[in-house]
Amino acid sequence: MQVRHPDIPGLDTFPGTAFHSARWNHEVDLTGQRVAVVGTGASTVQFLPEIQPKATHVDVFQSTPQWVLLKPDYLLPPGLHRFFAHHPAARRALRGLHHWTQEAIGVPFLPTEWE
Structure with a gap:
C-alpha cells in the first residue's frame, strides 16, 4: 500500500x-x-x-470539506452482545441495515447530471 x-x-x-x-x-x-x-x-x-x-x-x-453525516455510534447492551455472539447472521444483518441506511441518506445529494 x-x-x-x-x-x-x-x-x-x-x-x-x-x-x-x-x-x-x-x-x-x-x-x-x-x-x-x-x-x-x-x-x-x-x-x-x-x-x-x-x-x-x-x-x-482538512484541505477540502466533505459532506458530513452523523455516525450512529451507540453502546449495545450486554445481552445484545451475547445474542450476536451466538447469532453472527443477526450481527451481519444489523451491520448491513446500518450501512444501507447511511447510504440511502446520501442519495438526495447525488448530482442530477454526471459530468
Whole structure:
C-alpha cells in the first residue's frame, strides 16, 4: 500500500512524533497529548473517536470539506452482545441495515447530471 503524506512545510523538522494512520505507531501513547490529525477520510472517522477521549486536545485539519453525516455510534447492551455472539447472521444483518441506511441518506445529494 502506498501512503501519501501531505506537503507540510516544516514537517521534516517537527520535533514531535508523526505517523500516517495507515502505518499506526502503537508504541505512541496519546494519553494527555496534544494531537493534530491531517485529513478527514474513512480512517479518521474510525480512529478519531477512539483517540479523542485520551488526548488533552485534538485539532483536525482538512484541505477540502466533505459532506458530513452523523455516525450512529451507540453502546449495545450486554445481552445484545451475547445474542450476536451466538447469532453472527443477526450481527451481519444489523451491520448491513446500518450501512444501507447511511447510504440511502446520501442519495438526495447525488448530482442530477454526471459530468
